[in-house]
Amino acid sequence: MSDTNSPIVSRELAAIAQLRIVPKRFYGRWVAAAAILAILAWLVAAFVQGDIAWPVVGQFFTAPAILAGLGNTLIMTVCAMALGVVLGVVFAIMYMSPNPVLRSVALFYIWFFRGTPLLLQLLIWFNLALVFPTIGIPGLFSWRTIDVIGPFMATLLGLGMNQGAYTAEVVRGGILSVDTGQTEAAKAIGMTRLTTLRRIVLPQAMRVIIPPVGNEVISMVKLTSVASVIQYAEILRNAQTIYYANARVIELLIVAAGWYLLVVTLLQIGQYFLERHFSKGRGDRRTQRAATTEEEPA
Amino acid sequence: MSAAQSQAGNDTAIVTVANVSKFFGPFQALKDVSLSIQPGVVQCIIGPSGSGKSTLLRCINQLEKIDKGAIRVDGELIGYRRVGDELHELTDVEIARQRLTTGMVFQRFNLFNHMTALQNIIEGPLTVLRQPRKQIVAEAMALLERVGLADKRDSYPSELSGGQQQRVAIARALAMKPKIMLFDEPTSALDPELVGEVLNVMRDLAASGMTMIVVTHELGFAREVANDVVFMARGEIIERGAPDVVLVAPAQTRTREFIAAVLK
Numbered sequence: 001m002s003d004t005n006s007p008i009v010s011r012e013l014a015a016i017a018q019l020r021i022v023p024k025r026f027y028g029r030w031v032a033a034a035a036i037l038a039i040l041a042w043l044v045a046a047f048v049q050g051d052i053a054w055p056v057v058g059q060f061f062t063a064p065a066i067l068a069g070l071g072n073t074l075i076m077t078v079c080a081m082a083l084g085v086v087l088g089v090v091f092a093i094m095y096m097s098p099n100p101v102l103r104s105v106a107l108f109y110i111w112f113f114r115g116t117p118l119l120l121q122l123l124i125w126f127n128l129a130l131v132f133p134t135i136g137i138p139g140l141f142s143w144r145t146i147d148v149i150g151p152f153m154a155t156l157l158g159l160g161m162n163q164g165a166y167t168a169e170v171v172r173g174g175i176l177s178v179d180t181g182q183t184e185a186a187k188a189i190g191m192t193r194l195t196t197l198r199r200i201v202l203p204q205a206m207r208v209i210i211p212p213v214g215n216e217v218i219s220m221v222k223l224t225s226v227a228s229v230i231q232y233a234e235i236l237r238n239a240q241t242i243y244y245a246n247a248r249v250i251e252l253l254i255v256a257a258g259w260y261l262l263v264v265t266l267l268q269i270g271q272y273f274l275e276r277h278f279s280k281g282r283g284d285r286r287t288q289r290a291a292t293t294e295e296e297p298a
Numbered sequence: 299m300s301a302a303q304s305q306a307g308n309d310t311a312i313v314t315v316a317n318v319s320k321f322f323g324p325f326q327a328l329k330d331v332s333l334s335i336q337p338g339v340v341q342c343i344i345g346p347s348g349s350g351k352s353t354l355l356r357c358i359n360q361l362e363k364i365d366k367g368a369i370r371v372d373g374e375l376i377g378y379r380r381v382g383d384e385l386h387e388l389t390d391v392e393i394a395r396q397r398l399t400t401g402m403v404f405q406r407f408n409l410f411n412h413m414t415a416l417q418n419i420i421e422g423p424l425t426v427l428r429q430p431r432k433q434i435v436a437e438a439m440a441l442l443e444r445v446g447l448a449d450k451r452d453s454y455p456s457e458l459s460g461g462q463q464q465r466v467a468i469a470r471a472l473a474m475k476p477k478i479m480l481f482d483e484p485t486s487a488l489d490p491e492l493v494g495e496v497l498n499v500m501r502d503l504a505a506s507g508m509t510m511i512v513v514t515h516e517l518g519f520a521r522e523v524a525n526d527v528v529f530m531a532r533g534e535i536i537e538r539g540a541p542d543v544v545l546v547a548p549a550q551t552r553t554r555e556f557i558a559a560v561l562k
Contacts, residue, residue: 179408181404181406181408182408182410182411184361184402184404184408185402185404185408185409185410185467185470186410187361187394187397188359188361188397188400188401188402188404188471189397189401189421189422189426189470189471189474190394190395190397190398190422190426190427190474191394191422191425191426192390192391192394193390195425195426199421199425200410203412204410204411204412
């Protein structure tokens with residue numbers, strides 16, 4: 001029992017500790033990296049040697065029509081996302097309401113807009129005039145649907161309502177993540193249901209809601225390209241219009257791809273800082289708590 | 299008990315519970331419970347877990363809805379408005395108003411995690427009572443002073459110990475100037491060395507004449523501070539009386555067994 005400390009054992013171990021250490025060798029990684037580099041080189045060569053006029057790519061990268069399309073893409077991303085988040089919060093609250101009518105409406109909304117393809121929804125909004133030739137309040141005012149729901153409105157409604165259905169589930173998850181004790185404490189100081197949601201539950205649910213919504217903003221940037229089929233002049237649509245005229249198809253698709261990658265990269269960097277900000281707040285607080293409990297008199 | 303029934307009709311009582319039953323599915327948490335509490339009294343409720351004592355407390359401020367019977371708090375029937383021979387259910391807003399009569403302190407503190415100690419205390423007066431901010435902050439600071447935490451005004455709940463959180467929670471309840479304070483096992487979630495600081499705050503509050511209903515396992519505190527003790531088991535009131543009687547020489551076997559088990 002006591003020989004664990006015997007000089008013989010420790011001398012032997014000490015000798016072992018002097019031996020040279022040979023690190024693990026990762027032959028597989030070298031082989032894989034070489035293969036990937038070869039494929040990349042082949043792809044680059046294909047694009048360089050292929051029938052691609054790179055000067056055209058450079059020329060159109062900042063063309064007014066492309067920049068205008070980029071602007072429309074960004075405007076639509078912001079508007080559709082804003083509509084989606086507002087609808088998401090409203091329908092999540094309706095879904096969790098004790099009122100069966102509100103709950104059914106929310107259930108139907110989520111079921112319909114998650115259950116049908118986005119492209120189909122865009123086409124329905126765009127062709128709404130076929131069902132409702134005019135919209136408005138009968139006897140008070142009315143507009144021709146065709147004047148109200150152009151490409152912009154159809155895209156906004158299509159993307160926003162679709163996004164709202166997904167965001168509603170995210171918000172619901174966030175609300176459920178808040179401890180019921182918080183709601184009871186709010187009730188106990190005389191808050192009504194809605195005040196409790198607004199002041200106590202939603203602010204705490206935000207920590208859970210914000211990261212996935214940030215993710216969905218990035219998806220939305222690319223999703224706006226679907227609107228090209230209903231003539232919304234976003235970047236892909238404008239690139240297409242140009243290549244219909246000059247037949248530089250790949251060049252203009254590369255231009256559009258370049259802009260999407262640029263915007264998404266910027267948003268990803270933004271999201272990284274946003275998430276770090278949220279996790280930092282919690283980490284800091286934990287260390288501070290450790291500090292306070294230590295200095296506290298027993 | 300006949301004593302409870304006779305007290306249920308007492309008009310000077312600030313809280314009157316009359317023949318209340320409460321079910322959770324098939325489980326009956328309260329069985330025809332009657333209890334009346336006079337203003338300024340410290341009423342302790344003791345009993346084994348699952349005896350319905352917390353449920354009774356939660357029924358008094360309508361966190362639970364009763365299935366049978368009636369409860370009157372500060373002269374007002376709670377949860378319903380009497381219209382002739384009918385009882386009409388109150389709205390969310392009316393129930394919220396009725397809850398202003400009572401302040402509640404929870405076992406797990408339930409401080410608002412996204413607010414500092416001071417913000418927790420002023421939240422109710424600010425958003426529910428809509429009082430001017432300047433006046434509320436001054437009152438909130440006085441309350442923090444009273445529970446001995448003036449230096450923690452800008453700390454978040456996660457930065458406070460359990461005992462400190464519970465003291466802030468008491469201050470938060472007091473900020474609404476309730477007539478009755480309800481305590482639901484306020485020291486059960488605390489480390490033993492932190493129980494004393496919370497009981498001290500409660501002792502001061504009792505000395506100030508506040509009506510308190512305290513569900514607790516702290517028999518020492520009950521004996522020292524309570525004016526009256528109720529022992530509950532399996533949803534019924536088994537025994538009621540002065541602390542020196544119920545806690546020292548109980549009449550019922552079940553009370554005796556419970557007290558022996560707690561003191562062991």
